[in-house]
Amino acid sequence: MNLPDFLSYTSDHEWVRLDDEGHNVTIGITDFAQSELGDIVFVELEPVGDMFEQGEAFGVVEAVKAVSDLFMPVSGTIVEHNEMLENQPELVNVEPYSDGWMIKVALKDTSELDDLMSAEEYAAMVS
């Protein structure tokens, strides 16, 4: 299983990357999640500018046979969507940790990052 150790993870199978300035995070779903879902055909995201609490749904990912909600790993405001997913949702399958990212979020409370799992902890959870 591909699990970069510079990312943080949630029990809902999202990954989180803190940007260099420490204000925003990039969020996507894990390799395990995309593999469980199968061919992803549609990623529906809540609008840029909307604010969500940790654990609230920020969108839905649809595979051919399955639908899954996407949950905020941390509280914050959506500041950017991955526009490429509009026409190439399969990027989530192919490159879940790079081109397949989903949203960028302006953090409300950086201490929530402490709630997230390390690659090692996440690996133990899904194994």
Place this chain on the structure above:
Amino acid sequence: MLKKTQLYDRHLSLGAHMSAFAGFDMPVRYQGIRAEHMAVREAAGLFDVSHMGQIFVMGDEAGALVQHLVTNDVSKLKDGQALYTLMCNHDGGILDDLLVYRLRDYAYMLVVNAANTKEDLAWMQANNEREAMLHDTSEHIALLALQGPRSLDIMARLTDIPVHDIPPYHFVRPAPGAFFGCEKAIVARTGYTGEIGLEIYVEREAAGRLWDAIMQVRTPLGLLPAGLGARDTLRLEAGYCLYGNEIDQNTHPFEARLGWITKLNKGPFIGRDALHAIEQQPRDRLLCGLIMNGRGIPRRSCRVFDTAGKPLGHVTSGTHSPVLRKGIALAYIERRDGLTRPGAQVMVDVRGRAHPATVARPPLHKQPKVQ
């Protein structure tokens, strides 16, 4: 404890995603539903559908019993022919959909849904006043479906059986030992994908040999092993009913557009009187194909409305069509204002949002070009 087919280890070594289906641990997908689906539409796919049930009806009364149990006219079958039919209860509700293969005038094979096999057999026994012999042979028979435009070419490379000469809904029974060492086999031009293809019934022990032989020629011919996921998207594009979704004991054949396999004039059979009465009544609702106009993937139980927001019905099966790259569905729609006709505009509620859709006649992946 889930049952395993003879090919279980092969599925695992191919990296299949396995899932419980009708009491079996079955492959849902290997590479991915889309790739497997397109392989079947454009080249070929190989499915292990050994979970399906086989019930043999034998003896002098076999034909009369089958004719009494099912809605289609089995008396028209000759040796080596198959037909698609329904088995209904006395109220005309659908107990199962099945294929009937006539081996001899005293031997028929009924291929039923895995989840229904036990109930079907009990129903058949309860209505077996003629005392035909009934055998559930499901555990001893493996079933491989080789489907797609190249399926016959693939099989022709592997056997001397003239597979290209078998007409649709016909089958051949190779001589003992002449087909992958099988004592008994049935090679039938039947399927559930909307493509040409074969369904091959062999004794359980021979399934591995047959699977391996077909897989060996897969690369030059573009064949992929395909799971139940692709089987479902393929049948849904083709507009075929799935028992438990489109049809069940609370639906009747006419609203499911299965009147063509319901032969009210063939003579007495279980459910005929009720079905005759239903047939005389105007239909309240009809099973329709839907193609989403834009985004949104309809799923089972999604509600359907007219464009004014009045309820029309519900989705029985929905998915993303790999061919159309759009959401598609089968749905029961109230028969009013021409809304069950191809081209009619309706709305589907997908997770609280209304998405426009167009009523379409299956096969949904082959729509006539509109000028």
